[in-house]
């Protein structure tokens with residue numbers, strides 16, 4: 351906390367990371383507090399996506415704590431960092447899902463060069479323009495858009511990859527033994543919709559560059 355007060359978020363980040371790592375599992379309140387301050391340090395370091403990941407965990411551990419309010423302020427309906435417009439929110443969700451699918455199909459799960467990353471980004475951006483051009487996205491609720499984005503299989507022909515091994519995940523409430531729809535309350539008991547809680551869309555940065 352002193353490091354944060356003295357404008358040393360880098361030092362605070364290291365300390366809070368160590369605190370999270372050594373926090374016993376039977377102290378969810380303390381763990382939530384460390385994760386919250388870890389997120390505050392990341393926000394100061396201009397790492398909103400990683401901060402959101404910490405806040406997502408912190409608010410689950412302690413739904414009435416301060417992390418919940420900050421988390422809800424910063425997420426959009428995809429459970430991602432809120433951008434300047436709905437269209438940007440949509441684009442980042444589409445981009446993350448497609449890029450994660452691409453990287454997930456590679457053995458080392460990373461871009462080998464900036465050229466490769468640029469090419470993949472361009473392909474996704476082209477596909478996005480086509481998708482927006484169809485006018486299909488207008489007035490669709492987020493859960494429907496998400497379904498559309500996930501079903502959209504982009505062919506990445508440049509890099510000689512085999513068909514991407516995308517697997518479909520189904521959200522299940524194990525306590526009630528039923529499949530969850532995106533807009534239903536999350537099974538974890540947070541009271542939030544599933545797609546803004548445990549089923550939130552994860553940014554590329556969170557998945558592959560932690």
Ligand SMILES: [Zn+2]
Pocket residue numbers: 536537538539540544547548549
């Ligand atoms: Zn949840």
